[in-house]
Amino acid sequence: MTNRPEKRIIIMGGGFAGVKCARTLRSKLQNEEVQIVLFNSENYMVFQPLLAEVVGASISPEPISVPLRQMLPGVYCRTEDVTKIDLENNFVEYSGDRSLIGRMDYDHLVIATGSDVNMGQIPGMSDHSYPLKTVGDAIALRYHVIQQMENAEISDDKARRPWYLSFIIVGGGFSGVEVAGEINDLVRDTHKYYKNISEDDIKVTLVHSRDQILPEVSSSLRDFAREKMEKAGIDMVLNHRVSYVTKDGVGFGDGTTINGATVVSTVGNAPVKVVQALDVEKERGRLLTEPDMRLKGQSNAWAVGDCSVITNSYDGSVCTPTGQFAERQGRQTAQNIVRTIRGEETKPFYFKPLGQLCAIGGHNAVAEFLGVRISGFVAWFLWRSVYLFKLPQISHRVKVGFDWAWEIFYSRDLAYARVIQTERISRSHFIPGDYVFKKGDPSNNFYIIEEGEVEILKNSSEGEDEEVIAILGKGDFFGEMALLEHRIRSSSVRAKTHLEVTVIGRKVFEQISGTLAPFKDFLADAIKRRSVNIWQKLPVAYNILEGLSLSTFIHPLETTLSPQDTFEDAVKLLGGEDLEFCCVVDQGNKLVGVITRTDIFGAVEHGARPHEKVSVFMTSSPVVATENDTPPLVAATMREHDLKWVPVVDNLTNLYVKGYVRRDKMISYVLERIHQHEETNAAD
Numbered sequence: 019m020t021n022r023p024e025k026r027i028i029i030m031g032g033g034f035a036g037v038k039c040a041r042t043l044r045s046k047l048q049n050e051e052v053q054i055v056l057f058n059s060e061n062y063m064v065f066q067p068l069l070a071e072v073v074g075a076s077i078s079p080e081p082i083s084v085p086l087r088q089m090l091p092g093v094y095c096r097t098e099d100v101t102k103i104d105l106e107n108n109f110v111e112y113s114g115d116r117s118l119i120g121r122m123d124y125d126h127l128v129i130a131t132g133s134d135v136n137m138g139q140i141p142g143m144s145d146h147s148y149p150l151k152t153v154g155d156a157i158a159l160r161y162h163v164i165q166q167m168e169n170a171e172i173s174d175d176k177a178r179r180p181w182y183l184s185f186i187i188v189g190g191g192f193s194g195v196e197v198a199g200e201i202n203d204l205v206r207d208t209h210k211y212y213k214n215i216s217e218d219d220i221k222v223t224l225v226h227s228r229d230q231i232l233p234e235v236s237s238s239l240r241d242f243a244r245e246k247m248e249k250a251g252i253d254m255v256l257n258h259r260v261s262y263v264t265k266d267g268v269g270f271g272d273g274t275t276i277n278g279a280t281v282v283s284t285v286g287n288a289p290v291k292v293v294q295a296l297d298v299e300k301e302r303g304r305l306l307t308e309p310d311m312r313l314k315g316q317s318n319a320w321a322v323g324d325c326s327v328i329t330n331s332y333d334g335s336v337c338t339p340t341g342q343f344a345e346r347q348g349r350q351t352a353q354n355i356v357r358t359i360r361g362e363e364t365k366p367f368y369f370k371p372l373g374q375l376c377a378i379g380g381h382n383a384v385a386e387f388l389g390v391r392i393s394g395f396v397a398w399f400l401w402r403s404v405y406l407f408k409l410p411q412i413s414h415r416v417k418v419g420f421d422w423a424w425e426i427f428y429s430r431d432l433a434y435a436r437v438i439q440t441e442r443i444s445r446s447h448f449i450p451g452d453y454v455f456k457k458g459d460p461s462n463n464f465y466i467i468e469e470g471e472v473e474i475l476k477n478s479s480e481g482e483d484e485e486v487i488a489i490l491g492k493g494d495f496f497g498e499m500a501l502l503e504h505r506i507r508s509s510s511v512r513a514k515t516h517l518e519v520t521v522i523g524r525k526v527f528e529q530i531s532g533t534l535a536p537f538k539d540f541l542a543d544a545i546k547r548r549s550v551n552i553w554q555k556l557p558v559a560y561n562i563l564e565g566l567s568l569s570t571f572i573h574p575l576e577t578t579l580s581p582q583d584t585f586e587d588a589v590k591l592l593g594g595e596d597l598e599f600c601c602v603v604d605q606g607n608k609l610v611g612v613i614t615r616t617d618i619f620g621a622v623e624h625g626a627r628p629h630e631k632v633s634v635f636m637t638s639s640p641v642v643a644t645e646n647d648t649p650p651l652v653a654a655t656m657r658e659h660d661l662k663w664v665p666v667v668d669n670l671t672n673l674y675v676k677g678y679v680r681r682d683k684m685i686s687y688v689l690e691r692i693h694q695h696e697e698t699n700a701a702d
């Protein structure tokens with residue numbers, strides 16, 4: 019057994035910065051002198067600049083995943099996530115074998131964790147778009163693109179083909195431009211192998227929030243890139259910010275939309291969790307550093323690459339988050355650590371950028387290299403040569419070179435080995451008016467509403483317009499009957515408001531409903547309730563209610579609570595005999611929640627204090643009716659939710675409270691009319 023060297027340097031992250039840092043340290047420090055430990059989430063480094071080429075089937079994924087332990091002899095590589103950094107006591111924690119938490123001390127720490135994808139900024143983005151950060155992302159996107167071509171080929175619905183063949187790329191930076199070019203090349207180069215795909219059906223759109231794409235290069239090169247890409251058939255939508263994404267495409271703030279089966283997101287970065295949790299100076303989540311790349315105020319912790327903010331002493335500018343900067347920062351940090359160990363002065367980061375290169379598809383690229391601007395085929399050739407040379411291992415260069423040579427002589431490969439994934443639970447976002455599913459669709463999923471409301475639509479006979487027969491809200495579920503009975507959908511479900519649902523696939527649903535007894539009973543109960551059309555049993559009641567306006571049953575609110583009122587106020591109001599519920603409204607009379615006696619009991623159980631605000635324990639997003647809903651619909655909704663009353667609002671956007679409807683009053687009204695009717699008949 020060998021003794022551990024005196025010092026230990028921990029590097030978090032095996033990307034451009036971490037790898038360069040580890041290599042440089044190992045070349046300058048003896049094994050006996052210092053142990054170098056590199057933590058990385060995977061056991062390989064991802065060469066991200068070539069990810070778009072994997073999407074476009076120009077190269078296979080293996081050559082851009084470079085194995086760390088083969089690349090870094092003498093470095094102790096651990097495929098683990100660091101979960102905590104303790105700067106005061108100089109240790110990190112990691113989630114180790116069997117998920118046990120391990121701890122390791124360090125003399126120096128280098129944080130090189132890059133950035134994470136943040137798809138949560140735009141509603142629906144995380145549910146309906148493809149990110150491009152990992153090799154897995156690139157493979158999944160390539161297969162998805164090819165699958166859309168297969169779908170278009172076999173679709174009997176001609177009008178649907180252009181939707182399958184429409185690809186929307188959000189973000190006009192390096193990665194957005196490269197992936198748009200690659201998808202465009204892949205689809206246009208190979209459509210000739212499909213009998214039913216016409217080139218006119220193919221649409222690739224690049225959406226960018228500014229007036230020019232590629233903010234990283236000079237203005238004239240940006241124009242060149244845009245012109246070339248447009249010529250190759252790519253639509254540019256500039257000065258537009260995507261506001262939401264659904265399964266049908268993307269929407270903008272001005273109400274316009276672009277439809278397409280594929281949305282790729284190249285926008286939205288966030289620091290990784292362990293960096294987020296670190297209590298040090300940051301700028302937009304990135305770690306602020308001293309000129310020599312130490313973390314601000316720290317003597318033995320350093321930050322490099324995309325996770326850091328580093329000033330370049332060459333020109334005083336803040337370094338851009340690119341591979342070439344990350345590599346140089348990794349190397350110079352290693353040199354500064356060596357200087358620190360040897361008691362020498364550290365140096366500030368200094369690098370004269372070499373230039374920028376970006377492939378734009380169709381064997382074209384734009385480049386600014388050592389002050390010279392070039393574009394077109396020559397730039398593309400330069401781009402390929404530089405990246406081939408930059409791949410960290412010779413064996414990987416040979417593989418990529420081979421793939422590129424193959425592509426010159428043969429078409430891109432359309433075969434894909436489909437990986438059948440275990441079904442999982444996912445989430446989906448819909449905008450008002452979107453159908454979650456339509457009558458006649460196959461039933462594959464079960465849905466639970468997390469936010470918003472849906473309308474259940476039915477047409478009693480063929481050719482009739484759809485009628486809203488119920489409204490479901492937060493916490494409700496749907497889709498279970500057709501799944502359990504193995505049949506197609508007998509009704510349609512449409513989003514009434516912006517809607518977030520949890521989607522459970524058939525297999526998982528069957529597993530849960532078959533084994534979890536309480537869930538089984540709960541479902542059986544719901545099915546019993548839903549399978550009975552109450553109006554079929556009560557045609558007289560339906561006839562009475564059908565022609566009426568809901569205003570017949572709306573009672574004005576006598577008293578309300580505000581979200582700022584207290585638990586004590588609520589108890590005073592609901593403690594008496596008369597009032598069973600109360601609406602909580604803001605200053606503009608907008609409904610923000612309701613409070614029932616059940617909420618009061620719940621709050622007591624949770625130890626509510628007298629001055630606790632009503633907003634803490636009220637039911638927010640309650641089920642509501644709108645003025646324009648019909649009385650039979652409101653009655654069915656109260657029955658579905660077992661409600662004795664329901665608030666009525668002007669519409670679902672304003673939520674301006676108009677009053678409430680009581681179930682008992684509705685029933686009394688119907689009974690009275692029936693009674694009158696019988697009396698009239700008897701008199702006749």
Ligand SMILES: Cc1cc2nc3c(=O)[nH]c(=O)nc-3n(C[C@H](O)[C@H](O)[C@H](O)COP(=O)(O)OP(=O)(O)OC[C@H]3O[C@@H](n4cnc5c(N)ncnc54)[C@H](O)[C@@H]3O)c2cc1C
Binds near residue numbers: 069341
């Ligand atoms: C699609 C795409 C195209 C690009 N094209 C270009 C280009 O053409 N030119 C260019 O210069 N740049 C390009 N870039 C940017 C470039 O790839 C990044 O700037 C560079 O990778 C940053 O290097 P890094 O070492 O800081 O981070 P990364 O290379 O992202 O590496 C970070 C590593 O840290 C690991 N990690 C994260 N958290 C933990 C943890 N808690 N514990 C252990 N390990 C962790 C990650 O798994 C990852 O391996 C592109 C990026 C993308 C996504």
